[in-house]
Amino acid sequence: xxxxxxxxxxxxxxxxxxxxxxxxxYVLMFAHSFWQVTDGVIIHSWNLQQYKELFSNSLYPTxxxxxxxxxxxxxxxxLLLGYPLAYFLSFHAGPRKELLYQLxxxxxxxxxxxxxxxWKTILGTDGVLNGALxxxxxxxxxxxxxLYSPFAVILMLTHIYxxxxxxxxxxxxxxxxxxxxxxxxxxxxxxxxTFFRVLLPLxxxxxxxxxxxxxxxxxxDFLAPLLVGGSSSNMIANIVQSLFGxxxxxxxxxxxxxxxxxxxxxxxFFTERIEKRWTFQ
Amino acid sequence: MTAAVQGSPDAVxxxxxAVSKRFGEKDVLKTLSLDIAQGEFLTLLGESGSGxxxxxxxxAGFEQPTSxxxxxxxxxxxxxxxxxxxxNTVFQQYALFPHLSVCENVAYGLRASNTPKAEIAPRxxxxxxxxxxxxxxxxxxxxxxxxxxxxxxxxxxxxxxxxLLLLDEPLSALDANLRKEMQAELKSLQRxxxxxxxxxxxxxxxxxALSDRIALLKDGGLEQIASPREIYAHPATAYxxxxxxxxxxxxxxxxxxxxxxxxxxxxxxxxxxPALFSLRPESISLAASAPQIPDASLFRAxxxxxxxxxxxxxxELNCIGNQxxxxxxDACGPLSGEHEFVFSASSAIPVKP
Numbered sequence: 077x078x079x080x081x082x083x084x085x086x087x088x089x090x091x092x093x094x095x096x097x098x099x100x101x102y103v104l105m106f107a108h109s110f111w112q113v114t115d116g117v118i119i120h121s122w123n124l125q126q127y128k129e130l131f132s133n134s135l136y137p138t139x140x141x142x143x144x145x146x147x148x149x150x151x152x153x154x155l156l157l158g159y160p161l162a163y164f165l166s167f168h169a170g171p172r173k174e175l176l177y178q179l180x181x182x183x184x185x186x187x188x189x190x191x192x193x194x195w196k197t198i199l200g201t202d203g204v205l206n207g208a209l210x211x212x213x214x215x216x217x218x219x220x221x222x223l224y225s226p227f228a229v230i231l232m233l234t235h236i237y238x239x240x241x242x243x244x245x246x247x248x249x250x251x252x253x254x255x256x257x258x259x260x261x262x263x264x265x266x267x268x269x270t271f272f273r274v275l276l277p278l279x280x281x282x283x284x285x286x287x288x289x290x291x292x293x294x295x296x297d298f299l300a301p302l303l304v305g306g307s308s309s310n311m312i313a314n315i316v317q318s319l320f321g322x323x324x325x326x327x328x329x330x331x332x333x334x335x336x337x338x339x340x341x342x343x344x345f346f347t348e349r350i351e352k353r354w355t356f357q
Numbered sequence: 358m359t360a361a362v363q364g365s366p367d368a369v370x371x372x373x374x375a376v377s378k379r380f381g382e383k384d385v386l387k388t389l390s391l392d393i394a395q396g397e398f399l400t401l402l403g404e405s406g407s408g409x410x411x412x413x414x415x416x417a418g419f420e421q422p423t424s425x426x427x428x429x430x431x432x433x434x435x436x437x438x439x440x441x442x443x444x445n446t447v448f449q450q451y452a453l454f455p456h457l458s459v460c461e462n463v464a465y466g467l468r469a470s471n472t473p474k475a476e477i478a479p480r481x482x483x484x485x486x487x488x489x490x491x492x493x494x495x496x497x498x499x500x501x502x503x504x505x506x507x508x509x510x511x512x513x514x515x516x517x518x519x520x521l522l523l524l525d526e527p528l529s530a531l532d533a534n535l536r537k538e539m540q541a542e543l544k545s546l547q548r549x550x551x552x553x554x555x556x557x558x559x560x561x562x563x564x565x566a567l568s569d570r571i572a573l574l575k576d577g578g579l580e581q582i583a584s585p586r587e588i589y590a591h592p593a594t595a596y597x598x599x600x601x602x603x604x605x606x607x608x609x610x611x612x613x614x615x616x617x618x619x620x621x622x623x624x625x626x627x628x629x630x631p632a633l634f635s636l637r638p639e640s641i642s643l644a645a646s647a648p649q650i651p652d653a654s655l656f657r658a659x660x661x662x663x664x665x666x667x668x669x670x671x672x673e674l675n676c677i678g679n680q681x682x683x684x685x686x687d688a689c690g691p692l693s694g695e696h697e698f699v700f701s702a703s704s705a706i707p708v709k710p
Contacts, residue, residue, distance in 0.1 A: 255452035258419050261439040262446045264517060265469035273469070277456045356455035356499060 105337075108330035118326060126331035136315070136332065143311040146230055147294040151241075153234040154290045158241035159283065163275075166249040177246070184239050192303040195232045199223040199304060224306030232300050237293055241286035248282025249275070280354035288347045292340055312336060370395045370553050371416065371434070371521060376425030378411050378577075385411045387577040388425065393521070398547050398554045400564040402600075403574035409557045412574070413523050416555065417446050430520065440469070445519040447527045451510040453498035459509050460485065460494040466517040484512040487546070504535045511543075515550070524556045528563065540566055561601050565589065573597055594709045598635035605641075605682045607634040607705065616705070620676035623654035623702035633708050638671065640704035641684035644697035652702040658682065659695050674698070 110122045130136050161180065169176050183191065198204045201218035209215045222228065252275065260270040276283075298313035305311075312332065319329030371393040378386040386408045393399050401409040414420045416427060418439030427435040434442060445466070453462050460481050467477045485491045488508035498506055507527060514522060524543075528536045544567050547554050558564055564571050565585040572582040573596075581593045592598035595606055609618030611632045616625040618634065625634075644655055658674035661681075670689060674682045684698060 253450075253452065255448050255450065256454060258417075258439070259446070259448060259452040259454070260465070260469070261419075262417060262444075263466035263469055263513065264440045265465070266440050269469055273465070274454060354456070356497065 105330045105333055108327050109334045111327045113325050113327055116324065126328045129328060130331050130335060136312075139310060139315055140312050142226070142309070143295060143313075146226060146233070146309070146311060147291050149230045150233045150237060150294045151287050151290040153230065154238045154241040155283065155287055157234070157238045158286060159245055161238075162242050162246035162249055162282075166246060180242055181239055183236075188236065188299065189303075191236060192232060192299060195228065195235070195304050196223065199228050199231075223304055224308065226305065226309040228304040229300045229309045229311075232304050233290075233294050233297060236300075237290040240289040240293065244282040244285035244289070245279060246282070248279040248285075252278045277354065278356075281351045284347050284351045284354070288344065292343060295336065295340060368395045369393070370430060371555075372428040373412070373416075374426045374428065376412070376415060376422045376427060376435075378408070378415060378420065379423045385577050386415075386422075389574075389577065389579055391572060391579060391582065393553060393555060396551050396553055397569045398544070398556065398567060400556045400558060400568040400571045401574060402558060402561060402564040402571050404559060404600075406576075407574040408577040409559075409574050410525060411577075413446075413525055413555065413557050416521070417444055417523055418442050443517075443520045444523060445514040445517055445521075446523040446525065447507075447510050447514045449525045449527065449529060451498075451506045451527075451530075453506055453509055453513070455498055458495050458497055459490060459501070462498065462509055463513045463516055465513060470517065480516060484516045487515070488512045488542075503531050504539065507531065507539060511546070515552070519552065521553045521555060524554060526557055526559070529558070529560075536563075543567065565601070571601070573600060591706060592635055592708055595633055595635065598706070598708050603638055603683065603685075605636045605638065606708075607636055608632070609634070619678045619680040620656050620658070621654065621680075621705075623700075623705055624652055625702065625705065625707065627707040633710050634705040635708045636682075636700060636705045638683040638685040639669075641674075641682065641698050641700045642686055643689070643692075644699040646687075646689065647699045650699065650701045653699050654702045654705075655697055655699050657695055657697050660692050663692055 108118070109126055110124070111118055111120050112123060112125050113119070165173055165176055165180070196203070199222040200206070201220050201223070203223070205222060206215070206218040209219065210217070256274055256278070257270055260274045261267070265273060296313050298311060298317050301309050301311050301314050313336075316329045316332050316336075319325045319332070323329075369392045373389060373391040375388045375390050376386055377384065377388050389408070389412065391412075401412060403409045411420065415422050415435065418435075418437065422435055425435075426433060429443070434444075454465065457465065463484050464477050464481045467480060472480075481494075482491065485494055488511055490505060490508050490512065493501060493505060493509075498509065501509065507530075510527070527543075528539050531539060540563060543554075543556075556564075556567060568585055570582060570584050571588050573580040573588065575596055581588055581597045583591075588597065589602055592601065592604075598604045598606065607616075607618035607621060609616055609621075609632060611617075611625055611627045611629050613629065614624055614626070616623055616627065616632060616634065621636075625632075627634075647653075656676055658676040660672050661675050662673040664671040664673075665688070666685075668688055669685050670687070670692075672684045672686065672692070674684055676682060
């Protein structure tokens, strides 16, 4: 048996970490959302003013639904790219599997900002893509819509989150015992039928985990709109950022944050429960 | 005689014609030919690496032969994908679908072939009754014991009414008692349904107990194929004699109809020259208690060890010239010292090395 002192000693650092960097900030955020700013000063009087503002001002729902749309698009596109990629690697890559796996996850080692700026370079009016389009005479002048649009944000975030979607799907595909596929073929199911009856259901936990990654990470992203999105594609986190920064309205920023937090946590809660339903071994 | 087709005189169901399989640099099957008769229980017996599972996988369609052909009921089989073959498999680890219930697992083959819904339920019910698993229809495979999973795997493989059922060491994951029970069930099921069974095992006792014929594989080649009784009584090679049952291998020289193998001398039909004989332990008896046998051959030996086996005793004998033999005699109480032993010369079978 370990002594009580020893137990206390090893649990203290993580406990301190959780209290200092998670619990205290959450409490502060929660408290701020019920306060208000008057004449540039935060007044500590409890009220629901911020939440009323959140639902009455049409700006916030507009931006919020745009954020949901972008997050859903990024999730869908990352799944459409990540699932076939994971499937190919797991089943058909042969001896090149390890190399290809490393190639897929290499971008994860590159800074988010670097990748963001790379897209700026590619999509800009004098960027690589416009240059190529004009060289091929597909367009005659630079297409400015490529950069600073929701399209650019979706493109950049899809690029960044596809490896995150790929990884859990790949892991779940790798865990499927291969004799199950042989059994399916043996019983008369074609490869197509086997995919829908065996592979897809058994890789569902990975698929859900990947989709949750892409959706939740996009929901809280503010750098992509800053780098490649422009004001037409501002997302909810951009508003929070400006409220905590230049606008100096911490209480409203906190209220929006609480709102996003509730949505994210319930999303994680539900996907975890669905994932459990699809886990068998 | 040894390679003759025993038992069922029925039509040939499956023909393996000079099939070879190579994985990289390794020849797993070496131009192997084999016929399986309609309705027979044929066992592929061999050590691990003998190619028995590979042959099964070629017939199921999970692997393609490097050369040679496989035919079933007069049609080419090896060119068809596995899902178009009237062959079903019981897998070694059962390979039940973990996300489907017992009855969904069993119904899988019918659903995959788009059988009308009205027909599925009664057939699944019938298949589950056949393997006595009706009470577990709604359980998930993870909740079942090994023996129960085995039964579900069997029902699932039989629901499509295959012409040929492949069984890949299906009993190897079960404990000894359950194994014996499942052996009996398999055998009676096969008789009832009249479906041809191709059974893979490395357990020679299991092969002897179940099979109409045994095909013994060695290093990717067919060593001998015959009924269990035939293969036991007349092993063609030293390998067969040693793999199936226990035996004493006697090496010696034959001169004008007399074999001279150290301490043992006996009459034989083998041609003159160096020769190898298989003499089963149970063919040797104590001379004092043996009944009169024709062409009896006698020798003296010292009993080195005695293992009591209930109804019989296994003796380890040391003859002149330090030759070691094993003899299985009826239980007779403790023995020691030098004794005279007897065997019938015709029970020493000449085998190829």
